[in-house]
Amino acid sequence: MLELLVGFATALRASGISCSQSELIDASQILGEIDFLDRDELRDSLRSAMVKDPLHIEAFDRLFDVFFSLRSFDSAGSDDDTEGGKEGDYQNDVDLTDLLAKALLQNDREKLSRYVRQAVSRFGGIEKGRAVSGLYYAYRTLRQIDLDRLLLLLEADLDLESGSDFDRKLHKLDAKRLIDSLKAQVTKEVTELLVEDRGPVAVAKTLAVTLPEDIEIVRASREELARMQRTVEPLARKLAARLAQKHRSQNRGQVDMRKTMRASLSYGGTPVELVTKPPRPHKPEIFLIADVSGSVASFSRFTMQLVFAMSSQFSKVRSFAFIDEVDEVTSYFNSAKDINEAMRLVNTKAKVVWLDGHSDYGRCLESFWERYHSDLTRRSSVIICGDARNNYHSAKAEVLKLVKGASKHLFWLNPEPHAYWNSGDSVISSYAEYCDGVYEVRSLRHLERFITEAI
Incomplete structure (x- = not known):
């Protein structure tokens, strides 16, 4: 058990979750105080000892399911279930889909588990010893189950035709939730079978567990963006406290x-x-200039949200958005109730398009200097967010020299991998000459590092 725990801690560290030796010792001591055959008690106990950030619980749970598989704790995993369950449960694929729908609607976990094992055994095609991700086998299984038909069966039973529009929307959400629970059950079953075959360490390496702060912003899916959204406010509080301590230590009087x-x-x-x-008090003025065109819009959104959430640590925060024209959007963030409303106002009211709606960094920098240069002081830190892909327009990098001369600091945050810089229409090197620093910022962790080190 101790060897398994050490492997689990190693996998947590590999995923980015900090787990010190003292925390590992605490976790090992916990094993002697609890009934570690009680899987739920073991999960809660190890989580309390090894997870410090609530946002890391999801990654912890995924790895826990690998190293402490249900089959190791549940003696109910008999040969019959493993081999596909009772004979005669279904005659064809349609029957199995009907049985799954019935088990989901009745919330019968025992039957659902048995039918899922049958489905994975029948459709998964798991090949022992083959180093393939469990997602591949789960996808094969779900594709054969016919999720579209299953969704129709669930919606029919929930009676979507009756009731108000609100009730119908709730029923649709219920049906989708049941489908999601089935997907999770199939993934868990496949994972447990792979753990039996390869061992937890090998399976953990194929999971590709990514913490919310390590997700690449510009390539994130809708679900990943939602996970990151929940990370911003706690991260802002942590960074605000860190900056406050930094300012106190640097200004002792x-x-x-x-x-x-x-x-x-x-x-x-x-x-x-x-x-x-x-x-x-040494609190800089922040001038945040962000490209909100499609390619980097999500990156600019998170940067703006994080900086405004930390506004107490700055004497002033002013925000500017641009595509091929620049406009100040500070008032939208000050008046909006949340980031979604603020970005909606930016997208619908801000004058960020001048000609064709394609990024023109040179024109926007020139426009910013002409309209706002008198507001820059020696306490101003200017932060530009964008990939510097200028669509082959004139870069007008000399304008940045003027901006740098009128402010205390000038930083550029680029969400592209460094290997892509200066390729194609990227003119980042032309701008880098006049910046105090050009940073590759592809995730919230990169953004956190920039704020603590540079500001």
């Missing part, structure tokens, strides 16, 4: 000679204790 000499009278005139003046 100058020595107050008058008070220091007065205090020295207690020591015969020797200045044993230095008395400092109250520190003057």
Whole structure:
């Protein structure tokens, strides 16, 4: 069991979840205090010892299911179930789909588990010893189950034709939830079979568990973007506290000679204790200029949201959006109730299109300088978010030299992999010459690193 726990901790670290030696020791001691044959109790206990961030629980649970497979705890996994269940449960694929629908509607976990095992055994085609991801076998199984027909069966039983529009929408959501639970059950069954064949360490390496803060923003799916959305507010609070501590340590105040000499009278005139003046808060002004064109819109959205969520750590935050024209959008973020409403206002009201709606960095930088250069001060930090793909327009990089001269710092955040920089219509090297730093920021973790190191 201890060897299994060490392998589990190694897999957690490989996925990005921090798990120290002391936490591993705590987890091993827990095993002696609980009934580790109780899988739910074991999960909760290990989670309390090994997970510090609630946003990492989903990744923890996926790896837990690999290393502490249900078959290891449930003696009900008899030979009959493993080989496909009772004979005569179904005669063909249509019958199996009907049985799955009935088990889902009745919330009969025992029957659902048996039918899922039958489906995986019949359709999965798992080949022992072959290094293939479990997603492949799960996909093969679900494709043969005929999810479209299953959804129709569920909707028919939920009686979508009756009731109000609101009731029908709720029933549709219920049907989709049942389908999602079936998909999860199939994936879990396939994973457990692969663990039996290859062992948990080999299977964990094929899972590709990605934490929300490590998802590549511009390539994220809708589900992944939703996971990341839940990460932003906790991350903003953590970064705000970190920046506050950083500012306090950097601004301890100058020595107050008058008070220091007065205090020295207690020591015969020797200045044993230095008395400092109250520190003057050092809070930079942030000018955030973001490309909101389709290719990098999601990246700009998360950057804007994170910076505004941390606005208490800055003396001022002003936001500007552009495609081939630039417009200030600060008021939309200040008045909106959430990021979705703010971005809707940006997309519908901001004047970010001038000609053809294709990114024109040169024109937008020139327009920004002409309209807002008088607002820049030596306390201003200008952050530009975009991939610097200029659609072969003039880069007008000399404008950045003016922006740099009028502000304290100028940073560029590029969501593209570094290997793609300066390829095609990318002009990032022309702009990099005048920036204090150009950062590859493809995930929330990269964004976190930039904020803590540069600002």
